[in-house]
Amino acid sequence: MTQNVYKSHDHHACIDSAVAEARRLCDEKGVRLTPVRQRVLELVWDNHKPVGAYDLLPKLAEEGFNSAPPTVYRALDFLLDLGLVHRINSLNAFIGCNHPGHSHPTCFFVCRECGMAQELDATPLNEIARQAEQQLGVRVEQQMTELMGLCPRCQKAS
Amino acid sequence: MTQNVYKSHDHHACIDSAVAEARRLCDEKGVRLTPVRQRVLELVWDNHKPVGAYDLLPKLAEEGFNSAPPTVYRALDFLLDLGLVHRINSLNAFIGCNHPGHSHPTCFFVCRECGMAQELDATPLNEIARQAEQQLGVRVEQQMTELMGLCPRCQKAS
């Protein structure tokens, strides 16, 4: 895992590096990081909590961007395709990827109290995929693991 | 994994054993497997494809059951609580559990073509949870892994 979100850190650095990485990737692939796409990426990175698509709408509106569901879903789809964000299915919410650029099995821990999410190293998951492929003959193309529980802070608080 | 759903099998036996197991569990816990709950369980087990809540409504209606979203969501919540069914978050859909009665990390392979889902042995996932707990200090309470890809049949078909 690239970073522990439960430790305090310079979060502006998180955002900046996410944007820089996005720009690099878009250049590489010859696609455009348009203003609304970049702004959605920044908003998703606003903190380490997964954010719902509809939470983004008013923020975009405030800033003079067009604000309608298709706008934000298009931007999110674009970012998902590039692997710049992940979707946390159990929350219908989106969060920035810590190591975009190479497609990878996805694994997050999400605190059920505060909502903070931590991306985890998912390499052990490859074992499961490999087993399924061998034993069942399936072909695994994608995978997502979501762990739920309490983060260190919320454990103390309760 | 208790069974390979991609092999042909007596599926009535799947349904029957699911219902029997449900009855046993309900007795044990002193809760009631009412007609609508049982019927929802049977409908979820109708095949090995995850089924959406709203797919169940017309089927219940046909059979004279009350049919409104709260009815089916209540039944599904009941079954989820007991661990009799799982929710596939990436599909907003529900599927019967192969080994209910003891809460367990959940892991499914879902074919993106035909929709069939196979529950997998999730023990390797405990390792991930253990690591997260050690390295981050989180407490993991639940976990779900969803693999997506092509099942053996759909690979041949393409």
Place this chain on the structure above:
DNA sequence: CATCAGAATGTAATATTATAACCTAAACTG
């Protein structure tokens, strides 16, 4: 049996999340 409490269900309305369809504008391509 009569009564009561809790559990389950009925019903109407509404909230939340996501997509379809169709049109316009901007950006590359040669």
Place this chain on the structure above:
DNA sequence: CAGTTTAGGTTATAATATTACATTCTGATG
């Protein structure tokens, strides 16, 4: 510049899920 592709604007609607409150059923108790 003309033609093509890509992105965005706009309206409407689909799909999924929950709230709130009334009613009925069930099992327990006196």
